[in-house]
Amino acid sequence: METIRNNKAAETILEFNKIKEIWKGYAMTDGAxxxxxxxxxxxxxxxxxxxxRETTEARDMIQRSGQPPLVSLSGIREWMRLAEIGGCLTAEQLEGMERALAAVDRMKRYLEQGxxxxxxxxxxxxxLQSCQDLREAIGQQIRGGQVSDHASKALRACRMDIEKEERSMREKAETAIRSGKNMMTDSFSTMRNGHMCVPVKAEYRYRVKGNVIGQSSTGSTVFIEPEACARHYGALEMLRLEEENEVRRILYTLTGMVYDFREELECDIRVMEKLDLMFSRGKLSLAYGGVEPSVNTERRIVLKDGRHPLMDRAVSVPLQFRLGNAAQDGADGEAAxxxxxxxxxxxxxxxxxxxxxxxxxxxxxxxLHVACREADICMCSGFLCDIGDGQDMSENLSTFSSHIVNVLDILKKVDRDSLVILDELGSGTDPAEGMGIAVAILEELKKSGALFLxxxxxxxxKQYAERAEGMVNARMTFDKESLKPTYRLVIGEAGESCAFYIAGKLGMPEPMLECAARAAYGAPALPEEIRRLAAENRIRKEKTGGIQKRKIGEKGNAxxxxxxxxxxxxxxPDQKTGIVCEEENEKGVLRVQMPGKKIYINHKRVRLQVAASQLYPEDYDFSIIFDTVENRKLRHDMDRGKLVQGEIILEQ
Known part of the structure; x- marks a missing residue:
């Protein structure tokens, strides 16, 4: 399968790498x-x-039959390679193999519904191969991550003998405890290093016949294996060795079966990974509400109600877009x-x-499906993009230099089957020179025959695009009442400058607007709409005596x-209590009496507990609270007209 090479930069710029990360989240297998x-x-x-077509079918099957029963299949290939080199799979690995085969069988039944x-x-x-014989053999002989007692008659008999010997050992130990009860530190036996032991007081260690296996941390208890238990221990060790050999024989036999089914298993893995890849595309399509686009080789792109798949559908403004042969609606005699x-x-x-x-x-x-209501997409030989600042400190490149380096690289690679995306063409330098470079770049793109945005x-x-053959203007709409963008694309119309309109809308006088027009375009004429706005502003100002000043004052008073x-x-956040002594000013700062001091603080850090109207009478004298005794006395003397020399009222 031939794909576009060296496309990582475009993937990152267009955020396709983010789509991939989301896409991988819907896959189960490492291969997918x-x-x-x-x-x-x-x-x-x-x-x-x-x-x-596969993506559409996968999405439809998920909608009809629910999520497919896919599993990760992690480790299956490694286990197969181990079987090929003569290794032995563990019971846990064989059980994982059986679960994978069960998933294959469930997948077969799921696909039958389709x-x-x-x-x-x-x-x-x-x-898909069910490998029923292998699955049944593993299921019968492996249970709970261990070889089952019923895996073979020899294993079952061996384990029964082991249980018998262990039971006999336990009985002998209990007999020894009962017979020497006064010499024991406890009334039950214990296992030490595989030996059945009785807990004997250290002073009686030589009165109990048997082998000392260990002692407690304090040394007060000695663990002794009675002679009667020792005889059973030897037989038990032989039985356990016999059990181990039989378990290994069974595991090797099952591993050999895995090797015998290696071709069927490899086929199942490939098919399951392929199905996982298809269904992951279907799940992704359902996640962002995708549709299957039609595909053409006629250099035509049409998007109806297009969306960016990473944006919230609730706030995304649908995009109506046409480019290529469809842009002229098939009009005869006109270039695409x-x-x-x-x-x-x-x-x-x-x-x-x-x-x-x-x-x-x-x-x-x-x-992948596209995030549109309907789409017609053309095949492209490459996606060439220059979007964003692109300033490279390590290479000592300015924004403009970085853009030029990228654009020159794009012009080397571009052909008639490319799709070129350039953002803020010619920006980052002198406007006159940047405009000239932008026109030159557009001229080269036009010669290449590529599609470009x-x-x-x-x-x-904009004027060049209006005159040039095979090129049109488009604009993003702007609400002149709210002075906010509406994020809608209109193809065939050049975007008008909104700077004069916004300035006029916000009250800039007509003489200033005319001066700006002369500086920008060398002509004093203003568009009628802007001139009308300026006249309305002048009349409003004359009637109100300075509407801007009045608005500010009203805002302050309000x-x-x-x-x-x-x-x-x-x-x-200290949650300390105080009393307001000075109301907030125009900046929202008020003064609060705290214990022993007064502080200035922003109203956002203050919460009302009890209003003054609920605490004090209407004509209450707050100087009782906020003034010192000395200040109150001075004010009282001054109010009486008494001359007070050499005294000042101190603010606390």
Missing amino acids: KEAIEGAAPMLSESQVLARL KIHETALAWYGDD VRGIVITGPNTGGKTVAIKTVALNCMMAQTG VTTHYPEV RKKRFHRGDSVMIL
Whole structure:
């Protein structure tokens, strides 16, 4: 399968790498995740159509039959390689193999349901091998991560003998405890290093016949294996060795069966990974509400209600887009539009619009559904992009230099089957020179025959696009009432400068606007709409005596007081209590009496506890609270008209 090479930079710029990360989250097998990591746009139309059809069928099956019973299959290939080199699989590994075969069987039954609806994807189930003999053999002989007692008659008999010997050992130990009860530190036996022992007091260690196996940490207890138990221990060791040999024989036998079924298992792994990859595309499509696009080789791109798949559908503004042969609606005698120059205000959505187009095209050519209501995507030989600041400190490149380096590289690679995306063309340098460079770049792109999308702020570039053959202007719309962008793309119309309109809307006088027009365009004439706005502003100012000043004053007077003198408040985050002694000023700062001091604090850190109206009478004298005795006495004397010399009232 031939794909576009060296496309990592474009994937990152267009955020296709983020789509891949989400996509990998829907895959179960390591093989499918590796395939997703290496996924790239394909160059064969038939392969693209086949992948898109598989994605649609996978999505439809999930909607009809629920999630497919896929498992990770982790470690299966490693276990098969171990079997090939003569190793022995553990009981846990064999049990994992059995679970994988059970998943294969469930997948076969799941796909059988799709055959009812004549889904081509369902016939992949015929390639899955159940390996029923291997699965049954493992299921019968391995239980709970161990070789089952029923795996063989010899193993069952051996384990029964082991249980008998262990029971006899326990009985002998209990007999020894009962017979020497006064010499024991406890009334039950214990296992020490595989030996059945009795706990004997250290002073009686020589009165109990047997082998000393160990002692307690304090040395007060000695663990002795009675002679009667020792005789059973030897027989038990021989039985355990016999059991180990029989278990190993069974594991080797089952490992040999895995080796015998290696071709069927390898086929199952490949098919399951392929199915996992298909169903992961279907799950991803359901996640962002994708649809299968139509694919053409006629250099035509049409998106209806297009969205950026990483954006929230609830807030994303649908994109209506046409480029290529469809841009002229098949009009006879007119050249197809190959390039679109998009203009509009900053934060108006220009960059998102061009990335939405390119990302959906890249996803479609990789076999993924597109985030649109309907789409017609053309095959591209490459996605060439220059978006963002691109300033490279390590290479000592400015923003403008970085853009030029990228653009020159793009012009070397571009051909008639490329899709080129350039953001803020010619920016980062002198406007006049930047405009000239932008026009020169557009001229080269036009000669290449490629499809291209370009954003710019230069009015001369808009004029060039209007005159140039095979190129049209487009604009991002702007709400003149709210002075906010609406994020809608209109193809065929150049974006108008909103600076004069916004300035006039906000009250800039007509003489200033005319001066700005002369400086910008060398002509004093203002558009009628802007002149009308300026006249309305002048009339409004004459009627109100300075509307701007009045508005500011009104805004200041309109500030609602949140706190009043005497209010009991809490200071956050310390949660200390104080009393308001000075109401907040125009900046929202008030003064609060705290224990022993007064502080200034922003109203955002203050919470009302009890209003002053609930604490004090209406004519209450707050100087009793906030003034010192000395200050109150001085004020009282001054109010009586008494001359007070050499005294000042101190603020606390």
